[in-house]
Amino acid sequence: MDDERYTGIALRHAQSTLAEEVRQALTASKKRLPCKYFYDPEGNALFEQISELPEYYLTRTETAILKRDAASIIGHCPLDLALVELGSGSSTKIRYLIDSCLARQQELTYYAVDISPAGLENGTRQLLHDYPRLCVVGVAAEFEDGLGYLATDASSPRLVAFLGSTIGNFAEDEIAGFFTMLRRHLRPIDRLLLGVDLIKDPAVLEAAYDDAQGVTAQFNLNILVRLNRELSANFDPATFRHRAVWNHERSRIEMHLVSLRDQCVRIADLDLDVDLRQGETIHTENCHKYSRSGMEWLLTRHGFQVLGRFTDPQDQFCLFLTS
Numbered sequence: 653m654d655d656e657r658y659t660g661i662a663l664r665h666a667q668s669t670l671a672e673e674v675r676q677a678l679t680a681s682k683k684r685l686p687c688k689y690f691y692d693p694e695g696n697a698l699f700e701q702i703s704e705l706p707e708y709y710l711t712r713t714e715t716a717i718l719k720r721d722a723a724s725i726i727g728h729c730p731l732d733l734a735l736v737e738l739g740s741g742s743s744t745k746i747r748y749l750i751d752s753c754l755a756r757q758q759e760l761t762y763y764a765v766d767i768s769p770a771g772l773e774n775g776t777r778q779l780l781h782d783y784p785r786l787c788v789v790g791v792a793a794e795f796e797d798g799l800g801y802l803a804t805d806a807s808s809p810r811l812v813a814f815l816g817s818t819i820g821n822f823a824e825d826e827i828a829g830f831f832t833m834l835r836r837h838l839r840p841i842d843r844l845l846l847g848v849d850l851i852k853d854p855a856v857l858e859a860a861y862d863d864a865q866g867v868t869a870q871f872n873l874n875i876l877v878r879l880n881r882e883l884s885a886n887f888d889p890a891t892f893r894h895r896a897v898w899n900h901e902r903s904r905i906e907m908h909l910v911s912l913r914d915q916c917v918r919i920a921d922l923d924l925d926v927d928l929r930q931g932e933t934i935h936t937e938n939c940h941k942y943s944r945s946g947m948e949w950l951l952t953r954h955g956f957q958v959l960g961r962f963t964d965p966q967d968q969f970c971l972f973l974t975s
């Protein structure tokens with residue numbers, strides 16, 4: 653990007669592990685694919701469409717909370733703050749936090765960390781145009797590597813925003829690792845803002861991940877198209893069906909791709925043949941839902957102190973501010 657207020661950093665690890673992770677995931681006894689690989693340029697564009705669907709209450713609810721409470725959230729943070737966003741996507745919601753920061757400080761640096769380099773550039777270009785007092789550092793990296801990179805730049809206090817209920821993608825064992833990693837990287841002067849989708853009527857949840865227009869289905873199937881392109885696979889997306897189902901025991905929506913027939917898929921770059929029976933699924937994403945007390949317990953257990961909870965009037969979504 654040709655702007656002196658933009659610094660682009662691409663870290664070695666971002667996306668470089670695709671081949672090995674796909675091999676492991678598709679040769680496991682229960683086939684799966686890591687959801688971080690949804691986000692190629694087509695996946696980013698589809699996620700933006702999902703964000704605007706009537707069924708997908710998550711984005712508009714979290715946005716409304718930020719719009720209402722950004723000033724109060726920033727008011728709980730030290731002065732001369734820098735903003736960090738993990739999984740920044742289109743960098744839309746962060747605008748409310750940027751507005752509140754710039755209302756009380758002259759300049760601001762926003763570190764956007766995302767696995768998708770294309771998404772980063774698109775998301776931050778308009779921000780630079782709209783905010784002349786903003787500098788942006790776009791870090792194309794996985795969450796941990798991105799935070800590790802930021803540790804080398806240890807000046808201002810930071811508010812680390814992890815929005816969009818992306819925390820819900822972690823399984824029970826992964827969330828402990830993620831919080832431990834975050835705790836290691838956050839200093840006492842830093843703050844964490846975590847967007848969490850709350851448990852609700854399973855019908856509402858299932859509709860959010862299986863919309864009437866079929867955009868989420870396209871988003872799910874697009875991962876196969878990506879593997880065709882990037883690993884010379886021969887998946888025929890028409891032979892798979894999107895399924896989103898509420899798993900009550902594990903308190904999560906699961907997204908799967910169901911094979912509509914017995915088939916053998918060749919992944920040439922991995923020299924791998926994947927056999928699928930009719931009805932067998934590839935598990936592509938988990939979206940865990942929490943009670944407020946459940947998430948608060950997890951945060952506290954991992955050494956975070958909850959400074960504020962910000963919820964919508966229907967209690968659908970909660971933003972936790974912690975130190």
Ligand SMILES: C[S@@+](CC[C@H](N)C(=O)[O-])C[C@H]1O[C@@H](n2cnc3c(N)ncnc32)[C@H](O)[C@@H]1O
Pocket residue numbers: 687688691699703711738739740741742745765766767768771793794795796815816817818
């Ligand atoms: C569910 S979207 C949320 C986007 C945005 N934060 C929002 O609230 O609308 C998840 C974002 O995290 C990024 N992402 C997913 N897994 C990642 C990983 N392991 N490391 C870095 N970024 C990741 C994706 O590229 C995507 O932009």
